[in-house]
Amino acid sequence: MVIYYHKCRHHKNKTKNRTKMIQELREYSNNIFFKLLMGVIAVTFVLSFGVGGFFGDRKEVVAKVNDQEILLKEYREAYQNRLGALQQQFGENAEQFAEQLNLRQQVFNQLIDRHLLLTDAAELNLVATDLELQDYIRKQPFFQQNGQFDYDTYETVLSQNRIVRHEYETSLRADILLAKKQQLLGTGLVISDSEVEQTFRRNFEKIEVEYVYFDPQAFVEKTTAEDAELRKYLQDNPQEFQTLNRFRMEYFTIAADYYQDNVKVREREVRRYYKKYAENYVTPPEVKARHILLKLIPDAPENEQQEKREQLNKLLAEIKAGSSFEELAKKHSEDGTSAEGGDLGWFKPGEMVPAFESAAFALEAGQVSEIVQSPFGLHLIKVEERKNEITKSLDEAREEITLILAESRAQKRLEEELDRLAGLAGEAFTEEAQKLNREVLNAEWFDRTEVIPGLGSAAELVPELVSRKSGEMGVWKRNPVLGHVIYRLSETKFPETRLFEDAKEDLFKAVRLEKAKAVAIESAKKALTQLEEGTKLNNLVKKHGLKTETLEFTANTRFLPNIGDNTEFRKVGLHLNENSLFGLSLDGNRADLIKFKKRSLSEDKELEQKDKVRAQLLQNMQQALLSKELKRLRDSATIEVINPVFGTPGSS
Incomplete structure (x- = not known):
């Protein structure tokens, strides 16, 4: 069933905060989808951030759970998501961690667990209604504008991440079902007060x-x-008394600007870049303003609202009669800026709440607003200075863009050259240096604690040299401004026990x-x-x-x-x-x-802390029950592993 949402249209810049939005979406997928049911079955694939569609629609089956097929595409997307989460956390070490964790088998097991639980949920007649799905999506902050669900933003975020809407919503339904299954497992569980007290003291005493x-x-x-x-x-x-590895080598350097003078940037490339990143060449408008705030909660009684408005109207009359806005703010404003006469400094669109922002940007320098209501209360706003939006023209940006493109292309050429050099035999070293017109230098005996003249500390280079044989050639990639190092190892002295004296x-x-x-x-x-x-x-x-x-x-x-x-x-x-x-x-x-x-043992927030302890203990019990439930489902299911890469599924 297709779900239709009311399109809430708000004034917005669709490109603004896009990177942040995608990051939040990625983090949310890590927190919710990959840790669903306490991390045991979390393998939902829909928020794949570019992975969706990459592997195509090839229907290759890796396993069968009863009569359900697990496709290679589903597995790959789940695996890429999990690997992506590791890459965010561990960077270049992610692959190593993935291997140590046996991530491939983990994801495979979790997909099987997910299918088992969904089948069981269906047999229990659990359903995820349209209303539940709609409510869930509407609450996600990365689909909102100004605190409200926005359909255009929803479609844009999914489109940018190559996520098909109906696949996303289908997967969300599954997640809601799994959450209901989790709640069902917790039905009837009781955590005693003594357990809570004991754990509370262990945690907080x-x-x-x-x-x-x-x-x-x-x-x-x-x-x-x-x-x-x-x-x-x-x-x-x-x-404890070994000498360090010591090395001699020949080397030359090649820096980021090596190819830059030979790179040609065409006019159409400059225009295309300018069009694509037009927002980078727009300086948004700014205003410098002061305000007087009388605090008022949104649902304040009518008589209180009227009293505050009358007070502000009197102040507005005084201002129009010539009284100093700054002095009145010092006396009457009810926020932290009162000591500075209500000074808010410079701000851009999007930095204030909408009602306040709209009023401020509608004023000219020197003007004072009528009463403005925001979630904080009632305001009078005075704009002292304005800076209009400035757009840098293509002609003004051309030199900057040309340099950016030239640097990017030169860096790409350099990376390609370094990859080529890294694959060469040591005999080619001298010839390559001559081709590149680079001076060959010698670094005489050094170890990891020493500084190589002209190169700096040897600490990061030595781990590369340890794995090389004499005569071999290699590339030490480092700060491209300082220059990458192409070297040929001349000789190595291996560690030996120092003499007694x-x-x-x-x-x-x-x-x-x-x-x-x-x-x-x-x-x-x-x-x-x-x-x-x-x-x-x-x-x-x-x-x-x-x-x-x-x-x-x-x-x-x-x-x-x-x-x-x-x-x-x-x-x-x-x-x-x-x-x-x-x-x-x-x-x-x-x-x-x-x-x-x-x-x-602090009594501050004791009840609140005990509630959290109780919730954690309950979650631990649910996790134990879930493990037991998964074992029951596996034992009673027919699981056929078709792809020989994977082992028999075990506990995730």
């Missing part, structure tokens, strides 16, 4: 402790080391530090005994040259400031109370003496 870190560095001076100990330490820990100073420090760690732990143990016998903490701190720190955390706090993820510290601290004031945390070579100070 704070414990404050004072602690002393027995830093081994404070005990180093109490230790010494003999040559025999140093030699044994080197023998036992050779990996060369490493002796570092060995001396390492052995003493190891001894200091043991001394620190023993000192901490003795200090705990002394505290329990009545010695003051401050006296012990001074004795060892240490310092106390205060820390506050809950049972759910994972990372502790200046300490990190220290499970033992949290465990010891949480067991302390008024009757057991002191504890010792030993985590590896770290020793912390901990003193209990207090426990606190």
